[in-house]
């Protein structure tokens with residue numbers, strides 16, 4: 853996994869920064885793209901466990917693997933190029949793209965299925981408050 857090159861930060865969450873990264877392959881004209889979620893190793897145990905548990909869920913971004921050095925745990929994920937559902941709605945309101953109410957409903961349903969897949973593994977998503 854160490855042939856991936858982090859190019860720029862796409863966001864940050866409670867574990868740390870998320871980078872847009874490409875694999876530099878001199879024998880290919882295509883560039884593979886991933887999101888690399890980086891966490892401090894000392895705070896990454898839950899991230900390490902949940903990422904492997906969710907591998908293969910069709911409703912959660914795909915998990916390609918991980919590596920770490922002494923300080924940083926790197927999680928390699930499918931890059932969601934269109935952003936979040938919130939981004940799509942904001943862009944639609946500003947006329948940058950067009951998204952219908954039916955499409956919003958479809959994406960919201962997929963999100964709920966993803967949360968259900970997480971909960972079926974025995975984990976609760978930390979953004980959900982009771």
Ligand SMILES: Nc1ncnc2c1ncn2[C@@H]1O[C@H](COP(=O)(O)OP(=O)(O)OP(=O)(O)O)[C@@H](O)[C@H]1O
Nearest residue numbers: 862863864865866867868870887913929930931932
């Ligand atoms: N797979 C991805 N593809 C594209 N952008 C992503 C991806 N994962 C995260 N991001 C971007 O990085 C930001 C931070 O993501 P991150 O998962 O670290 O935080 P979070 O969603 O608040 O979750 P956490 O609860 O782990 O902090 C997101 O809001 C999004 O903009």
